[in-house]
Amino acid sequence: MKSAVIVFPGSNCDRDMAVALERVSGKKPHMAFHKDTDLPEVDVIAVPGGFSYGDYLRCGAMAAHSPIMRVVKERAARGVRVMGICNGFQILTEAGLLPGALIRNKTLKYICKTVDLRVESTNSAFTGKYGAGQIIRIPVGHGEGNFVADAATLDRLEGEGRVAFRYVTAAGAVDAEGNPNGASRNIAGIFNETRTVLGMMPHPERAFDPLHGNTDGRAFFDSLLETLS
């Protein structure tokens, strides 16, 4: 599995993502700078977390218009897998690769904690190694993770099985208690129409190593490896 990680000014989870990708694939990811206008051939592109362009204007808005994103869009159109984590999810929605938007958390506060997620679809290169409906624990860290879209879009996402993860309580209930940011219908991650592009607010690369005390994110990367190598 060959991979690339995009580095915007202000990205800060680029290294963590690269470590996880390298550990699972044995290959060093290509680190692409925002000004780059080309990418080597890769199987998966990661748009990492952080504060691209300082979150100025709107989270992800400026990054979505950077030169490298033109390349990312071309590759996505060709079916190359693209994943956006946290700020990367915000960028992918701003770039039009995913529907909806991420707005300020309902609490109006940044939130960093480990949350319970339910795996809503195992039918993708990102989630194949999870069990359907499995509850996993993955950290979040964001101030703008509240996923919104109009009702028709939400219905479509649900109807087409394009919800990847939902926030739940430890007991698996989809309710306000289990929802850290107020996201519509507790949605934590979604796919595009072809399930080749994924955006999610939680950070699987932060639940990867035994040091993290939780390795529930490992299957995310193992899924990619299994599909893409």
Place this chain on the structure above:
Amino acid sequence: MTSKRWNEPAVTEALAAEHGIKADEYKRLLEIVGRTPTFTELGIYSVMWSEHCSYKSSKIWLRKFPTEAPWVICGPGENAGVIDIGDGQAAIFKMESHNHPSYIEPFQGAATGVGGILRDVFTMGARPVANLNALRFGEPSHPKTRSLVAGVVAGIGHYGNCVGVPTVGGETNFHKAYNGNCLVNAMTVGVAQQDKIFYSKAAGVGNPVVYVGSKTGRDGIHGATMSSAEFTEDSEAKRPTVQVGDPFTEKLLIEACLELMATDAIQSIQDMGAAGLTSSSVEMAGKGGLGIELHLEKVPQRELNMTPYEIMLSESQERMLIILKPGSEDLARSIMEKWELDFAVIGHLTDTGRFVLKMDGETYCDLALAPLFDAAPLYTRPTEPTPAPAALEPELRALKQSAGAVLTRLIACPDLASKRWIWEQYDSQVGADTRFLSGQADAAVVRVHGTQKGLALSSDVTPRYCHADPYRGGMQAVAESYRNISAVGATPLAITDNMNFGNPEKPRIMGQFAACVEGMAEACRVLDYPVVSGNVSLYNETNGEGILPTPTVGGVGLLADGMKAVGLALRNAGDVLLLLGETAGHLGQSLYLREILGREDGPTPPVDLALERRTAELVRALIADGLVSASHDVSDGGLAVALAEMAMAGGIGADLPVLADADAGTLFGEDQARYVLAVPADKAAEVGARAAAAGVPVSKLGTVGGDALTGLPGGAIPVAALRGANEGWLPSYMAGTAH
């Protein structure tokens, strides 16, 4: 002089006084300069001779700290301290206050405090890997406290989260002595290669002086002078002297500087912190025994018509000053431009020993540089000892209520209540190397990236102990740091200190400072735990009321294997709970006394440094040998609180039959040098034997299990009830539904 673009006001003694220069200091200044200084020169002298930059009241005392050990690479005097952590790597760290700005403008004050301490660390070549914050606020019922907590926490999060450095630990206390002066002490720890450490001593006559980072504006002018005076009612009018931070630029600056440092372009480098371009250029040239000439029209500016005075005194954030090696300008410029940062050659080093500032060809400052750097007044201020507190009456030890009722109240008091509301607003996970946050273990533990090693980090001081007995309180602060680092299994290596005190011109306050330093120094010596960096914040007074003496200790320790670090959470039913150390039942200055009996008196607990060392060495050895499943030192609130914290963290109870008849002294006394360990039942005998062999008192407290603390006087206390009380206070307080 009259043809200059900037007609500067004539300097008089009165104008000097407005700059915080006292009459005798002005006389000294005139003697040194040999003429009346220009306005710009006066501004420069005022910041260089401010308490904040010159340490004029504290310097003679700070020399008492032990600063050396075989593992110390660089002690105090540089931007941060440097210690050897093996494999050719170094940990670089410092703690610094941003108290005055945070009280005036909490969000930006705290944010720029984080930004400033980060720069102190990465300017030496280290990638910052962890932040900690020690916060002290006024009493919760004070009308300003809630908004200060909200603003400071939001500011720290705003900056730390964006720069991508995890905030992993700290402490938050409340006391009425901080009503008019909150304390915001920020600590950054970074990791560097030992052969790539950068210092601030300039060298090479003719070498270019380069400015990188953000543009200079009018913000923060006279911040250093403001921080060197007491507050009065009108201090909030000083809001314009608080700087505004941009963590995005800081993140770019970190990446650009580390990229430039990987080349061979830099001769020396320093961040522009307090007193901005003035202190950075004077200190760099001063350390090198050189002169420096700057051309101020070349300084990148974001406001129009800035005067030389304003450019030199601005404390705009995210700026660095670099002396480049000859011929490196193009390389350095290309790296800064890649990161979209300003880059300007603004001057060069000279052999004249003069500090020369020109703008558009006109000279605004021409001073001998050495006196600015090393001839600031030094004061041996009068000290008055703190009277020894009276002993408490022994009958206080009787427990008048059930242990559960007391314990539930204690763990919900502002100082002991869970600070989850705070730390969940900080990104503690970025970097993917965080093992423990400070609430999960006695010290935060962060893996050294790309290795198995772990850095253990802690921030400690008990201001009420320092107030009652500054010498003992100073010792206790260092001892508690040593204990917290050891409790996770790490070897304590060195500390940074952040000395927060009131007005040093008052003998009582200066006496507190002197005695705290002597107590700390003694503990550092006995524990082989030297001071490698630090910061002094004086004049923390409002309308004549000083804060509690607060010498915050930031400790750093090392684990060969970060995965062997032990947290405080009880994990396994059946584990045996052991108490190491001696329990005399010392209630003086305890939280029990303050929170339950409403008294703040009695002596500070005695500190036996030899016992501290012996016990900590034993704990580290037991953890290294894999004999310990949970470990927690006994501190604020005493033994019962320590046990409750271990139970709450693990979500499991314990049966404690030996405490069935315990009195308040045993349950809530704050005797030092104690740890509670949970050990597997089949290892308890071995641990007991090793404690006996090490000369450390050990006793069995009980067994882990169930969902309550049982065996305490007055009946079982469900862990869930403890958690509810502990987690409830701060969110309710911040929501305005509790006081």
